[in-house]
Amino acid sequence: MSNASPVVELRDAVVMIGGFPLLSGVTLEMPPHSLTVVTGANGAGKTSLLRLLGGLVALTSGYGVVSGVDLKTGDLRDLRRRVGWLGHEGSFYDDLTAKENLTFAAKALERPVGEIPTVLERVGLAHRSSTPAKQLSAGQRRRLGLAWLLLRRPETWLLDEPYASLDDEGRTFFDQLIGDVVAGGAAVVVSAHDPLRSSSLTPRTLTLAGGLVVGDDA
C-alpha cells in the first residue's frame, strides 16, 4: 500500500438502475500500488462497483473520482480509456484470432502493435496467436483478457471474478501477474465470491452486502 493520493475515491456513492439501487452509498478510497478484493454474495453489488469505477454506469448521487475523472461531471469515455476491464463473460470478437483481437485494441488506443508477440508470450498464448477466440478454452480466454490489459497498461485494473473456471495453475499465474502489476504502480480491484487463497498476495478485502460496504479489513 502507498500514501500517494488515491486512484479511487468514493463518498456515499449511489447507483440506481430502473429505480433499483445497485449501490446504496459506498464510501472508500484506493491508493495506487494497491490490490483490493471485493467479496460478497450474488447481487451484493460487486460487479456494479467495478462498473462504476470503470465509468460504465452513471453515478446517481454522492461523490466519486477515479483516476482524476469526476464520475458525475467528468468525461467517462476518457476514464474508460484509463481503466482495464476483464469480465467473467467472453470479452472478445469470437471470429477474430487472439492476435487480431489484440491488434484491434492496440490500433484503437494507438499503442504499438509490435508489443503483441511479447504480451502473448507473457500470458502463455504465443502458440495460440492465430486461433480464433471462440476456439480458446475458458482459461485461455482469461489469459487473452490479461494480454489485452497488459497491452493497454491501464492505471486501474478491474477484474470481475477472474478466477472463475481457472485451474490451480491458472490461479497461480493470475496471482503472479497481479502481483507484478501492483508492483508496477497500478491499482487492481478484483471481485470474487470468496477471499483470495493466495499466500503471495496481501490484498485489502472489502465485503459488500445489499450495495453497501459491510466489511473492510484495511
Add this chain to the structure above:
Amino acid sequence: MIRIALLVAGKDLRIERRSRVLLWQVLPFGVTGLLLCGLALGPTHAGHSSAAPGLFYLVMLLVALLMINRSQVIEGSVGTKTSIATLGLDPAGVFLGKALALAVELWLTAVVLLAGSVLFLHTALSGTVSALPSVVVILGALAAAGTLYGALSGGGQGPATLLPMLSLPAFAPLLIAGERSFSAALDHGSIWRWWVISLVALVAYLALGILLYGVLEES
C-alpha cells in the same frame, strides 16, 4: 474519427469474411427470394412486369434486415460490449465504420442479386447496369439508417422483431426512391432526380448517425 471508422469497418468485414455468414446464409437467402419472386410472377409475365425493380428492392430489404441484425450481434455480448466500451472509441467513428462495412456487404449482395434479377426477373441488362449508381447510393443510405436503427433497437440485445418494426417506416422512402430510379433506368429515363434525392437521404442519415450513435450506445 476516420481512423476509428476504417478500423471498425476492417474488423467487421474481417469477421464477416471469416464467419462466411454472408456467403453461405445471406446470399443464398436473397437469391432464393428473387427466384421465388420470378416464380410468383410466372414465366409469361416475368419478362414484361414492371414489378421487377420493386421486387429487387424488397428482397434487398429482407437481406439488409438480416445483415443489420448480424452487424449488431457482433458487438452484442455483454463481455464484448464492456471490453470495447473501455477502449473509449469515438462513437461517430464506430457508427461510420459499421455503416461502411454494412454498405460494402450490401453492395456485394446487390451485385449478385442484380445478376439474379436479370436471370430470374428478366430485367434488361443495359437498364440494370444503368441503375447501378442509384443502387450504390440507396444501399449506402440503407446501411447508414440500418446501423442507426440497429443501435436504437437494442444493439443486438433487443428482441429480433423490434428492428423491422422500427426501421421499416424509415426504409420505405428509400425503397420508393430505389424502385423509381431502377424503373427509370429500365425505361431509359433519367435516374438523376432520384439519385439526388437518395444522396440527400444518405447525407441526412450519416449526419444523424454521427450525432446520435453515441447517445444510443450509452442508453
